[in-house]
Amino acid sequence: MKIVFTPDWFLTSDVLIDVFSFVILILLFSLAFKSYKLNKNKSSLFLGAGFFLMAFAELATIITKLPLYYNTSITTQIGTAAINYNFIGTVDIFYYFGFFFSRLLFLLGLYIIYKIPYDKKITKDFLIILYLIFVTSLLSHSLYYFHYLTALIFIASIIDNYRKTYQKTKLKTTKILVLGFSVMALSQIVFLFSKFAYIYAIAQTIQLASYVILLMLIVKIIKDGKKEKPGGDNPRYA
Amino acid sequence: MLRIMQEKGGRIRKTHLMYKANLSHKQMTSYLEELEKNGLVEHIQEKDKNLIRITNKGREFFVQYAQMREFEKTFGL
Numbered sequence: 001m002k003i004v005f006t007p008d009w010f011l012t013s014d015v016l017i018d019v020f021s022f023v024i025l026i027l028l029f030s031l032a033f034k035s036y037k038l039n040k041n042k043s044s045l046f047l048g049a050g051f052f053l054m055a056f057a058e059l060a061t062i063i064t065k066l067p068l069y070y071n072t073s074i075t076t077q078i079g080t081a082a083i084n085y086n087f088i089g090t091v092d093i094f095y096y097f098g099f100f101f102s103r104l105l106f107l108l109g110l111y112i113i114y115k116i117p118y119d120k121k122i123t124k125d126f127l128i129i130l131y132l133i134f135v136t137s138l139l140s141h142s143l144y145y146f147h148y149l150t151a152l153i154f155i156a157s158i159i160d161n162y163r164k165t166y167q168k169t170k171l172k173t174t175k176i177l178v179l180g181f182s183v184m185a186l187s188q189i190v191f192l193f194s195k196f197a198y199i200y201a202i203a204q205t206i207q208l209a210s211y212v213i214l215l216m217l218i219v220k221i222i223k224d225g226k227k228e229k230p231g232g233d234n235p236r237y238a
Numbered sequence: 239m240l241r242i243m244q245e246k247g248g249r250i251r252k253t254h255l256m257y258k259a260n261l262s263h264k265q266m267t268s269y270l271e272e273l274e275k276n277g278l279v280e281h282i283q284e285k286d287k288n289l290i291r292i293t294n295k296g297r298e299f300f301v302q303y304a305q306m307r308e309f310e311k312t313f314g315l
Contacts, residue, residue, distance in 0.1 A: 035306040035315075043315040165314030173312040221312060225305025 007197035017208045018062045024211045025055035027218050046116040053109030057102045064098025103147045104137040110154035145192050152188040155181055176217045183210035239269060240292060240300045249291040
């Protein structure tokens with residue numbers, strides 16, 4: 001069974017996109033955590049936890065992909081050992097677990113971002129959802145599109161939440177947030193067809209665009225905060 | 239209170255602060271003690287006036303607070 005669909009010419013870019021995504025998710029986590037430390041707002045803590053899980057998912061992907069793509073000496077040794085000692089199953093298990101955790105954490109992070117910041121508590125449904133996410137992540141090993149389809153459903157629900165928030169606040173930053181997640185949703189749609197190598201590359205590039213938009217959002221939030229001038233004419237703080 | 243001080247150029251009279259923040263004298267004194275203890279504001283004497291001034295740490299805190307408020311509003315928290 002093919003483990004990844006990345007074309008050879010896209011290997012470096014693929015890992016770099018994952019590293020970039022990881023950094024952006026960690027930045028969003030740190031903003032949410034800072035917000036929790038200042039206001040003790042539990043919603044911020046849960047939102048931060050969602051981004052943290054997604055960041056960890058990216059890290060799991062990077063850790064799994066690096067030896068797979070680059071470390072030829074280790075790969076050769078593993079290959080030789082596999083031939084000599086017939087433990088090819090062990091190598092499979094490394095990649096299997098790596099990508100399994102990546103999918104599990106990514107979906108769990110998305111679910112937390114969608115649900116918990118507004119409920120402010122973990123309900124009993126959470127266990128059921130956790131089980132379903134677990135099963136989806138298991139199934140996605142053989143039916144890869146299961147993961148992208150589930151992620152797409154979660155992202156669509158997140159977009160709906162933020163669209164409602166935008167209707168109330170009319171904030172430019174929320175608009176950017178909706179745009180960022182919409183592009184991420186588009187990437188998941190393209191990922192559904194990623195069995196074709198070049199489509200995988202296109203999907204990854206679209207995902208990169210979504211994280212670039214989220215980076216722009218972070219920069220705008222920080223800039224707008226600094227703009228809170230001594231005149232204090234920002235009506236939102238009146 | 240920090241915002242009001244910022245609006246007034248970083249320094250303000252106690253009585254003005256009390257009215258602007260809509261606080262009782264007791265409440266304001268208690269909050270000011272807390273802010274002073276954390277190094278966010280300080281008492282100064284200027285032309286025979288007792289003023290309260292926001293410190294650099296207070297300004298930094300205020301910027302951070304504004305950023306976090308922006309973040310929360312963006313995400314609708």
